[in-house]
Amino acid sequence: MIEAAPNLLEVRGVSKTFTLSAGLFRRDTGVVRALDDISFSVPAGSTVGLVGESGCGKSTMGHVIMGGLKADAGEIVFTDPEQGPVNLVGAGKQTLRHVRLNMQMIFQDPNASLNPRMRLFDLIAEPLVINKVLSGKALEERVVQLLEQVGLSPRYMFRHPHALSGGQRQRVVIARALALNPQLVVADEPISALDVSIQAQTLNLLKDLQQERKLTYLFIAHDLGVVNHFTDTTVVMYLGRVMETGVTREVFRQPLNPYTEALIGSVPRIGGHKRGRRVVSTGEVPSAAKPPGGCHFHPRCPYAQDICRKEVPALREIRPGRQSRCHFAETLELHGMTSEPASAPVPH
Amino acid sequence: MTELAAAGALAPATADADAGTAKVLSVRQLAWRKFRKNRLAVFGLVVLALMYLSAAFAGFLAPYGDRETHAQFARVGPHGLNLVDTEGQFHLTPFVYGLERTMDRKTFKQVLTVDTEKRYELRWLVKGAPYTLLGFIKSDVHLFGVEGDGKLFLLGTDSKGRDLFSRILYGAQVSLTVGLVGVALSLFIGISVGLITGYYGGWFDEIVQRIIEMTLAFPQIPLWLALAALVPPTWNSIQIYFAISLVLSILSWGALARQVRAMVLSLKTSDFVRAAKYANASTGRIMFKHLLPGTMSHVLVVATLTIPAMILGETALSFLGLGIKPPMTSWGLLLNEAQSVQVILELPWLLFPAVFVVLTIISFNFVGDGLRDAADPFSR
Amino acid sequence: MSVETTPLISVEGLVTEFRTEGGLVRAVNGIDFTIPRGGTLAVLGESGCGKSVTGLSLLNLIRPPGAIAGGRITYYGMEGGKPVEITSLPPTSEAMRKLRGSEIGMIFQEPMTSFDPLYTVGEQIIETLMAHKRGLSRAAARAQAIEMLAKVRLPSPEILVDRYPHQLSGGMRQRVMIAMALSCGPKLLIAEEPTTALDVTTESQILDLLQNLQQELGMAVMFITHDLAVASEMADEVVVMYLGYVVERGPVEDVLNNPSHPYTQALLESVPRLDADSKERLRTIEGMVPTPDQMPRGCPFHTRCRHFMPGICDTALPPLYAAGPDHEARCVLVAPDFAKEPA
Structure with missing residues (x-):
């Protein structure tokens, strides 16, 4: 599946370091390796999930791809439909401007990503106006069409975002992101700020739009259930490193990294069973400014050996299409979702 | 798609349902609603509106011209209008008694006696000293006055026999607007500097911040004095007026620039600015479409709270004789006459301009307070 | 799991109202439940359903412009077994202050605040x-x-x-x-969204901790949450709330495995599961939660319900019908005499 499809986006060995400074004279007090040698690829037309807990660097990755943050090293190759493959790291302003016509982002909190002083029309039309794609009557028609596509009534067009509910606002964000007809949409936690019943509506909308417009999604999320439902392949991140990649279903059924196992094991489930004791990792995610040496996960890993404390494991291909960053990926017997039978409730 | 269609079918119903409620109020309406809830702010707004209107129509409202002297009636205390005469008889139109100046034979002091024999009735729209209204309407009709030889000094007269009430109205023209001009100037400088330093940061920002810190650390009054002393004495009143506003704004733009900078710093990392960048928005567009409007409500509050400081500044400078110079007049200049204890003891009514200063400043603060609430109409 | 012991706290017909610009809003609209000693109740619902207000009402912590407008909350856990009627105590009284903390404790979503x-x-x-x-x-x-x-x-x-x-x-x-x-x-701990702000692995640890402490100390827990999975793993009984009403309640396994109210059913189907293989579209609840000032007539859920029957659902508020042992749902579809009529 991954091999066959041509990759719309390829991230190769990307690193990003933030320097912390403090005090009167802005002395550098430390560095945070927000992204440490990240590599993954996003095949055209598919949905790739970027999963991890807070501080793992998944959002940073999204902004680096969009050009809002500059990578220190590595390559980000985007296959532009007109220009062919372009490396976004170190690309000039003009190139970035052009590529962004094909690449847009959906943010987590619709309250923060919509300028409260602008009307829906101006918000959705802004990308089209800036890039001089449409104007006048054609612009208005396009905005109406976009509003309808995301399931909003065009009569909301001249309202301000505050007159809408959270779910409706997120639809506006989606309409705006789609205004330029992008190929790739980076969706950064697009549903986590929404109510349960609105989350499903939004996910369905994203899925419908993907089918209609052949969109490719890079889906950044922390909710494993959502990732399992929504993505084709998954990239699991921990403290700036990729821990595991593979086809979503396989990753969740048979994880090849103890961190993935810990994540899956931690998710509360609806099953009619009272909580039982589980193998979950101990401790909390360490600060990204002071990550543990060797494998970042070793202090919390139940399988940690001496080598884990000393040597950083490489991200290796363990099976075709499956990569893991663990010294013992081949030998460990890790538990995924299959260890507990799915018991879906049957509504009467 | 079926469920999307269902959502569409449902949408009109929900839209209609909330069309009738308060939810679709515009941002401005919401802000106004919040402002109105603050009773003191509304009071302040009304007072200020009255003040500015009276200043604009000072010529018409004042019974006398600002330079009109009544030599025999210098140092007259306030005397009001009467409706009932000494015999207890009620009169429909208000009237004043005649005034007569006599010398006290024992103390040799000038004494003013009220001549109850002479009654002068209040008249509407009487002709008097000529004036120019709003800079272009020439007229000599005054809203009210008294007939014949009668004099109406609502708040008394000064040592030269000029009607204080009229002069306060004329003085308001300077005192109330010098702050506006000064604030407009410091808004312009403050917003520009704040936007640029906040957005670009770097060494330019560092330098500007140090300069602002220096201006803020300076004791205000001495600096004002020094600057005002630089104003050439040969300048005419209009030039002096603008020179004073410039002096006032030199020290206040810094605080505003800092506030704008702080807001820009937080706004520029907000998601909606990022979203605009990812849509290829130019720097100019981000600054003027996204950052500037975001700071405006706050700037409005700060500006409203800065005006009173400037009014006080003008008052202080003029009081010390370094601000507005005669023949122009301002509240500070009027108070200048009440500098010695002796004068205050003899002519306490010369302190009336201070009452107007206090009322104005309190009103501005009330309005600023109300605007602060209204600036964020989405919070509860 | 048997929890048929004496109740620790009982809530009968609780009504909590808030005075707003738009008029009186009923955040909690006549709810009943009991929590037995050592038992765990989950109050489940989306934002605005009244679950937080219910929690605060139990502690008599509703501040103006809000007020408990009706119903009774009785606490039976005092030493000596004398029942205390919380609703009759003034919120700032000495007795109420003693009750809070030493008898009933509370934890919140964001500890920092x-x-x-x-x-x-x-x-x-x-x-x-x-x-x-x-x-x-x-x-x-x-x-x-x-x-x-x-x-x-x-x-x-x-x-x-x-x-x-x-x-x-x-x-x-x-x-x-x-x-x-x-x-x-305390004998009762009210936990409002205690793990919502936490990472998954940390959430799991906190849930484990709460469960262990509960067994160790024998206290009852009232879980206020929007997360069906958390409710499923932690509770014995669950109360599902919508717009201030209890729409369904019963033993957690019954309610979540065999939901009777269309809202509970839809909620369950709309959550993407980790243990589900399907990549199909999720079933959704259309529309959005009405604002409290647009309280629908009749069944509060009828504006979004898949089984909405005009003339029935939008006329009268259905009572809680028995849907199984200890299991009730506020829907006419569950009514025993309803099956006879054509749907």
Whole structure:
């Protein structure tokens, strides 16, 4: 599946370091390796999930791809439909401007990503106006069409975002992101700020739009259930490193990294069973400014050996299409979702 | 798609349902609603509106011209209008008694006696000293006055026999607007500097911040004095007026620039600015479409709270004789006459301009307070 | 799991109202439930359903413009077994203050807001202890505070006791808050979204901790959550709320495996599962939760219900019908005589 499809986006060995400074004279007090040698690829037309807990660097990755943050090293190759493959790291302003016509982002909190002083029309039309794609009557028609596509009534067009509910606002964000007809949409936690019943509506909308417009999604999320439902392949991140990649279903059924196992094991489930004791990792995610040496996960890993404390494991291909960053990926017997039978409730 | 269609079918119903409620109020309406809830702010707004209107129509409202002297009636205390005469008889139109100046034979002091024999009735729209209204309407009709030889000094007269009430109205023209001009100037400088330093940061920002810190650390009054002393004495009143506003704004733009900078710093990392960048928005567009409007409500509050400081500044400078110079007049200049204890003891009514200063400043603060609430109409 | 013991707290017909610009809003509209000693109840619902207000009502913490406008909350856990009617106590009374903390504790979603940033966590626990236990010396209180921190499985409690809240991670703060809530040995703990702000692995640890502590201390827990999975794993019984009404309630396994109310059904189907293989579209609940000033007539859920029957659902509020043993749902579809009529 991954091999066959041509990759719309390829991230190769990307690193990003933030320097912390403090005090009167802005002395550098430390560095945070927000992204440490990240590599993954996003095949055209598919949905790739970027999963991890807070501080793992998944959002940073999204902004680096969009050009809002500059990578220190590595390559980000985007296959532009007109220009062919372009490396976004170190690309000039003009190139970035052009590529962004094909690449847009959906943010987590619709309250923060919509300028409260602008009307829906101006918000959705802004990308089209800036890039001089449409104007006048054609612009208005396009905005109406976009509003309808995301399931909003065009009569909301001249309202301000505050007159809408959270779910409706997120639809506006989606309409705006789609205004330029992008190929790739980076969706950064697009549903986590929404109510349960609105989350499903939004996910369905994203899925419908993907089918209609052949969109490719890079889906950044922390909710494993959502990732399992929504993505084709998954990239699991921990403290700036990729821990595991593979086809979503396989990753969740048979994880090849103890961190993935810990994540899956931690998710509360609806099953009619009272909580039982589980193998979950101990401790909390360490600060990204002071990550543990060797494998970042070793202090919390139940399988940690001496080598884990000393040597950083490489991200290796363990099976075709499956990569893991663990010294013992081949030998460990890790538990995924299959260890507990799915018991879906049957509504009467 | 079926469920999307269902959502569409449902949408009109929900839209209609909330069309009738308060939810679709515009941002401005919401802000106004919040402002109105603050009773003191509304009071302040009304007072200020009255003040500015009276200043604009000072010529018409004042019974006398600002330079009109009544030599025999210098140092007259306030005397009001009467409706009932000494015999207890009620009169429909208000009237004043005649005034007569006599010398006290024992103390040799000038004494003013009220001549109850002479009654002068209040008249509407009487002709008097000529004036120019709003800079272009020439007229000599005054809203009210008294007939014949009668004099109406609502708040008394000064040592030269000029009607204080009229002069306060004329003085308001300077005192109330010098702050506006000064604030407009410091808004312009403050917003520009704040936007640029906040957005670009770097060494330019560092330098500007140090300069602002220096201006803020300076004791205000001495600096004002020094600057005002630089104003050439040969300048005419209009030039002096603008020179004073410039002096006032030199020290206040810094605080505003800092506030704008702080807001820009937080706004520029907000998601909606990022979203605009990812849509290829130019720097100019981000600054003027996204950052500037975001700071405006706050700037409005700060500006409203800065005006009173400037009014006080003008008052202080003029009081010390370094601000507005005669023949122009301002509240500070009027108070200048009440500098010695002796004068205050003899002519306490010369302190009336201070009452107007206090009322104005309190009103501005009330309005600023109300605007602060209204600036964020989405919070509860 | 049998929980048929004496009730610890019972809520009957609770109505909590808020005076707003748009008029009187009923956040909680006549709800009933009981929590047995040592039992766990989950109050489940989306934002605006009244679940938080219910929690605050139990502690008599509703502040103006809100007020408890009707119903009765009775607490049976006092020593000597004398029932206390919480709703009849003034919110600021001495008796109510004693009840809070020493009988009923509460923890919140964001621990940071319930700490004073200027004091160490130890000082705050000591403060709580000394306020509730008369004659306790400072040294003894400190020893108890350290003991409590150890009880919530915090490493090196004797060091952590002198730390300030901001020096702790999110998970540690939540543990400290639990320690503080449990320091006076309450018999009921109200936990409002205690894990929503936490990472998955930390959430799991906190849920484990709460469950272990509950068994250890034999206290009852009222879980206020929007997360079906958390409710499923933690509760014995569940109350599903929508727009201030209880729409369904019963034993957690019954309600979540065999939901009777269309809202509960839809909610369950709309959550993407980790254990589901299907990549199909999720079933959704269309529209959005009406704002409280647009309270629908009849069944509160009828505007979004898949089985909406005009003339029936939008006329009268259905009562809670029995849907199984101890299992009730507020829907005419569950009514025993309804099956006879054509749907």
